[in-house]
Amino acid sequence: MSAAQSILLASEPLLAIRGVETFYGKIQALRGVDVEVHRGEIVTLIGANGAGKSTLMMTICGNPQARAGQIVYNGKDITHLPTHDIMSMSIAQSPEGRRVFPRMTVMENLQMGAILEDDKHFEDDLKRVFTLFPRLKERRGQRGGTLSGGEQQMLAIGRALMSRPKLLLLDEPSLGLAPLVVKQIFEVIRELNANEGLTVFLVEQNAFHALRLAHRGYVMVNGAITMAGTGRELLAREEVRSAYLEGGAH
Amino acid sequence: MEYFLQQLINGITLGSIYGLIAIGYTMVYGIIGMINFAHGEIFMIGSFIALTVFLALAAIGVTFLPLVLLLMVIVAMVCTAAWGWTIERVAYRPLRGSFRLAPLITAIGMSIFLQNFVQITQGARVKPLPPQIQGGLILMNNPNGIVVQISWMQIIIIAMTIVLMAGFSLLISKTSLGRQQRACEQDRKMASLLGVNVDRTISLTFVIGASLAAVAGMMYLLYYGVIDFYIGFIAGVKAFTAAVLGGIGSLPGAMLGGLAIGLIETFWSGYFSVEYKDVAAFSILAIVLIFMPSGLLGRPEVEKV
Ligand SMILES: Nc1ncnc2c1ncn2[C@@H]1O[C@H](COP(=O)(O)OP(=O)(O)OP(=O)(O)O)[C@@H](O)[C@H]1O
Numbered sequence: 001m002s003a004a005q006s007i008l009l010a011s012e013p014l015l016a017i018r019g020v021e022t023f024y025g026k027i028q029a030l031r032g033v034d035v036e037v038h039r040g041e042i043v044t045l046i047g048a049n050g051a052g053k054s055t056l057m058m059t060i061c062g063n064p065q066a067r068a069g070q071i072v073y074n075g076k077d078i079t080h081l082p083t084h085d086i087m088s089m090s091i092a093q094s095p096e097g098r099r100v101f102p103r104m105t106v107m108e109n110l111q112m113g114a115i116l117e118d119d120k121h122f123e124d125d126l127k128r129v130f131t132l133f134p135r136l137k138e139r140r141g142q143r144g145g146t147l148s149g150g151e152q153q154m155l156a157i158g159r160a161l162m163s164r165p166k167l168l169l170l171d172e173p174s175l176g177l178a179p180l181v182v183k184q185i186f187e188v189i190r191e192l193n194a195n196e197g198l199t200v201f202l203v204e205q206n207a208f209h210a211l212r213l214a215h216r217g218y219v220m221v222n223g224a225i226t227m228a229g230t231g232r233e234l235l236a237r238e239e240v241r242s243a244y245l246e247g248g249a250h
Numbered sequence: 251m252e253y254f255l256q257q258l259i260n261g262i263t264l265g266s267i268y269g270l271i272a273i274g275y276t277m278v279y280g281i282i283g284m285i286n287f288a289h290g291e292i293f294m295i296g297s298f299i300a301l302t303v304f305l306a307l308a309a310i311g312v313t314f315l316p317l318v319l320l321l322m323v324i325v326a327m328v329c330t331a332a333w334g335w336t337i338e339r340v341a342y343r344p345l346r347g348s349f350r351l352a353p354l355i356t357a358i359g360m361s362i363f364l365q366n367f368v369q370i371t372q373g374a375r376v377k378p379l380p381p382q383i384q385g386g387l388i389l390m391n392n393p394n395g396i397v398v399q400i401s402w403m404q405i406i407i408i409a410m411t412i413v414l415m416a417g418f419s420l421l422i423s424k425t426s427l428g429r430q431q432r433a434c435e436q437d438r439k440m441a442s443l444l445g446v447n448v449d450r451t452i453s454l455t456f457v458i459g460a461s462l463a464a465v466a467g468m469m470y471l472l473y474y475g476v477i478d479f480y481i482g483f484i485a486g487v488k489a490f491t492a493a494v495l496g497g498i499g500s501l502p503g504a505m506l507g508g509l510a511i512g513l514i515e516t517f518w519s520g521y522f523s524v525e526y527k528d529v530a531a532f533s534i535l536a537i538v539l540i541f542m543p544s545g546l547l548g549r550p551e552v553e554k555v
Pocket residue numbers: 024027029047048049050051052053054055056096205
């Protein structure tokens with residue numbers, strides 16, 4: 001790779017979503033979405049229920065696939081690739097609802113996270129996840145379905161980390177969790193980003209925390225991006241405060 | 251007592267064959283939620299392939315029995331697996347995501363097609379195979395002349411089933427492949443988000459199920475000495491019953507259900523009448539399902555996720 005090329009690559013966003021439209025049958029869920037996530041950034045996407053946030057997360061992973069527009073990851077057009085190929089390019093998602101395998105142990109869930117990764121990293125990666133979430137280590141033999149909500153969320157994030165992602169997609173990691181656990185999970189995200197340069201694209205209902213954590217944010221309304229800016233800018237905007245932060249700022 | 255023991259041995263043998271077939275039903279149901287009605291025919295094709303290999307080897311003068319059996323089992327497993335793979339590929343995969351009954355109807359169509367295909371290419375008459383493995387162990391021989399015997403063939407069938415089921419259980423519970431299979435069973439979308447090629451895993455499920463059925467087919471051929479294009483239907487219904495009895499979707503359930511159906515059938519024939527042995531098996535199924543709707547080892551539909 002020439003120096004010019006690598007400079008070009010570095011200045012290019014890690015993930016570029018351009019004019020993406022996604023449909024469920026005849027219902028349009030995304031209407032020309034443009035989002036960029038650069039290397040080393042934490043970017044958050046906020047929006048009301050049903051805005052299309054999870055749809056965007058899943059469209060990035062190719063299920064459902066975008067009907068129009070383009071998704072470029074690390075310089076490659078991934079718009080029409082099958083999910084398992086996209087995920088093998090160092091993207092990992094902790095999806096909405098956590099989706100822990102209920103009849104597998106914590107350990108087996110983590111092993112599932114590592115199937116794309118070389119076996120020789122396994123012990124190291126496991127140690128890392130157990131350091132981030134000591135709770136999982138205690139529960140290693142317990143079935144996923146019997147974990148508490150917070151533990152399941154830790155497992156879902158831990159499982160995503162087991163594939164050594166460059167880009168981590170997190171869909172509402174704070175949903176239904178006690179404030180203390182939310183704080184802990186956000187702290188882990190911040191650490192991973194600061195210490196390892198992990199790029200994070202985060203969907204959140206908890207807009208206040210998300211915007212404080214993120215470098216930049218987007219607001220989605222009805223399947224379209226209506227606002228973008230740094231976390232601080234968005235936090236300061238009246239429209240954002242009234243729509244997403246009422247009573248949420250504590 | 252002697253009679254009871256003899257029936258027990260016969261029942262376990264028959265149950266082994268049913269159990270091996272039942273695994274195919276239960277695995278496919280577990281991963282894509284459909285009853286593969288053509289699975290009985292897969293078993294039948296396995297037995298025909300085994301017979302063909304036997305005849306071909308005999309024609310070129312290979313008669314050393316252990317070698318013949320080994321080649322029969324290998325070729326039958328590989329070729330039958332190819333059939334299983336192809337059927338999934340051409341008949342089921344294109345319908346994935348369409349309405350729920352579509353694959354079921356196709357499976358029934360596929361079952362009829364395969365029966366007719368074998369009937370036309372192999373003929374409708376029964377195909378005999380002279381007994382290859384004779385004799386056995388006399389376990390009990392009391393003065394009244396009542397003998398309890400386990401034949402070598404029965405020993406082979408039971409031993410082979412134990413080995414296959416043990417190997418298969420290890421594959422599913424301990425290997426990465428097995429974990430991927432189970433992951434697809436529990437949440438296909440999540441499995442794909444972790445990089446699992448779901449379509450390939452489903453294909454693999456058909457391949458594994460078909461190769462186990464092929465072994466069952468070969469053992470059936472050697473044990474009974476006759477096969478025809480229709481054996482898949484009857485054995486298929488029994489094995490399916492076994493899978494439901496054990497709890498469809500549960501692998502230990504399929505093994506247990508197979509054993510149970512084999513024993514029920516054998517004991518009923520031994521103590522009551524041969525004619526009603528199928529009625530007995532189905533009645534027990536009905537009774538069990540009334541009290542345990544998800545089968546002996548099936549998991550209840552409601553669960554905390
Ligand atoms: N599988 C589906 N089939 C049909 N419509 C769907 C499907 N999934 C989502 N939708 C619709 O698409 C729209 C966007 O849904 P999406 O789940 O992306 O919203 P969201 O922003 O993640 O909301 P929430 O904050 O509640 O999670 C909604 O109107 C939803 O009803």
